Amino acid sequence: MLQEISANNPSLKVYDSRIKSDDAKVNGAKAWMAPMVGVGTFMTPYPGVKLMDESAKGAWVFSAEQDIPNPVKLKAKAKYQEAQSSVTLAEQAVQANQLKARAKELYFDLLVANKTLVFQRENRAIMQNMKKIAEIRYPYNQGSLSQVFKADGRLYESENMILMTESEIRSKKIAVNTLMYRPVSTEFNVDTSYKVSFNPTALLDTAYLAENRSDIKQMDRSIDVMGLNIKQMQQEAKPDFRIRFEHMSNRAAMMPNQFTLMGMISIPIVPWSSKMYKSEVKSMSFERDAMRQQKEAMLSDMLGMTKSMENDLNNMQLQLTNYERKILPALDKNLKVSMLSYQENKENLNIVIDGWETVNMAQMNYIGQLKKFYQMIVDYEKNIER
Template identity: 75%
Template sequence: MMYIIRNFILLVLLLGSTITYGQEVLTLTKVLQEINANNPTLKAFDNQVKSQDAKVEGAGSWMAPMVGAGTFMTPYPGSRVMDEADKGAWMLSAEQDIPNPAKIKAKAKYLAAQSSITRAEQAVQANQLRARAKQLYYELLVASKKNAFQLENQTIMGTMKKLAEIRYPFNQGSLSQVFKAEGRLHESANMILMTESDIRSKKIALNALMYRPVNSDFTLDTTQKATFTPLAELDTSYLATNRSDIQQMDRSIRAMELNINQMRKEAKPDFRIRLEHMSPRAEMMPNQYTLMGMISIPIAPWSSKMYKSEIKSMNFEREAMRQQKEGMLSEMLGMTKSMETELLNMQIQLKNYETKILPALDKNLKVSMLSYQENKGDVNTVIDGWEAVNMSQMNYLDALQKFYQMIVEYEKNIER
């Protein structure tokens, strides 16, 4: 009874440790969610937006008032005063510039447009980070497949080496065959080391994107498999609506239009009010004041040249940005449509590898191994078949990785 209880406790502890310390399975969706929530590069844009929005609050502020104190029409020391009124006066003054309300509104609209540009820039950066994360994730999937192939091939070659060593003393094989199998076995071990190192480095890069400790370990969702279906509604209108860099250009053009409008408001006058209070130094003189209202005349030819030339310059720049946008849309559409053709062709090639090429070569290897076990073949034939399988597997994985990379680029272009 004690033996049964002890074994039951050990089983519970083992299950508990497995649940506690089991590696986390990361899906691609979860990776992208963590990047969007935790990546510090993206978070920095939030503070930039807050900074730009804070400037809008001060757009309607006026210049600080000016106050002064001094003397008014006071004779120099030593001058002869003929009358008490000639002694001058003590003066207090206050002055306030009053900006044109139309200028304030135009400036506020221009400043408010800046944060929308930053939001679009944040979306551009997020799209690039998503593409980088997808690329790393798919590369890890391919590396995991490669590692599985290599481990399986290493096991096969290890078995062949043992068989060759067993047969050699009975003159059923040569020593060169043993060494050849041993060499291939060590080559296989080297390839496994390289693949495992590649997996570790890519996990570190992916952890950095998710803002996790770089040595955090996880496993991939091996059921994840990218397939390609062309986007039916892909045209320049779709790209203009969904591409964040195009939206950033649109918002920059809009901000430039608001800036042009703000510059046009420079033709409107500004105002100033001044109050001066004078207390005469002569006792019999009354207190006096001066109240003045002033208005600027920005339409004067010598002052209007500045804002008129700025408006002309910005109009040219705005048209240049619009032409750049049209060129980018046309180029993107052509490049993306070309990718669709390549991806469909690559998908067929991969299917041929998975359903025809690899199964046929695997059968060839198994037949040659069976012949060798029945003393109807030699190790060289088995190694040739093994190498053919290895090469075909690597070619398949290279094609698969290129396929994934192109899918990432395609989805980056359409921002999906």
């Protein structure tokens, strides 16, 4: 199930396209600006002005200009762009962990629902048997009509509970099929023999969480990218270049053609220019420090919460063991004794129904505790990404 979700879920495929989009931008990171070309006139007199000689007619000018970026800047920009996809990849891992946890939750709910259904069908069979005995005894004045009706009512309640549980199972299966991106009506079987148990991680500390948590890795990637962005901004202190060529074709035949060739360099270290990138570098440095502090706070909170979960899960596991080995068997024996006494006409049906209801209540308490136990296991494994 988890493999199909990883391979087919559309929300994960979205990130594949985003990663390709980030990688595609890398190819353009070292691109230059487009060249500029132009045509015009140079030192051309206004119409109607009297010319002293042919040389005053001016010239036609053809120009070409190209900005040449600093190669160090281009290299820093390319590294920054290359790192962007690592953040998106980490985001995909975070989403995959959430989907995996949701799938486990649904599957465990199906296990609980099937266990509930077994209890409910057994309880219905018991009440059907009690009702039949009451109906047989009533004509011989060995039971009251009210007892027959009471058994009948409890029987209908049992059937309603079974209908609700069967509906819940269908809903959970639809949700599982949706996660696997399959037709919602696709049928599958749940391995009801699957035993869920809690096994705490032996070496659980902040280092373990930092190594395994995808959201922490995403934060690490974001911090790395922020560092590359700072380096890219620091390169703004380096100059850029420009080259310009102009060809002047004189309108006077006696005048020679001329050209201009200029090389230019920017001076970004002047105070009125350097304020921009220096302030950006300072701002991003503070932001990176804030992200590091946030990461440490998250790790500390996660560790405390996960350790607390371990304690609760160990306690809940003991409670469930008591239910399975002591409480439910004892109540079941009590019900069987009451049923035997009723069959031997030593007990009335009301006592049997009270015992039956006690068993039902204990079973539902057990089911509720089991569901909480499974949900906490899902949350625990989601926290440590196991």
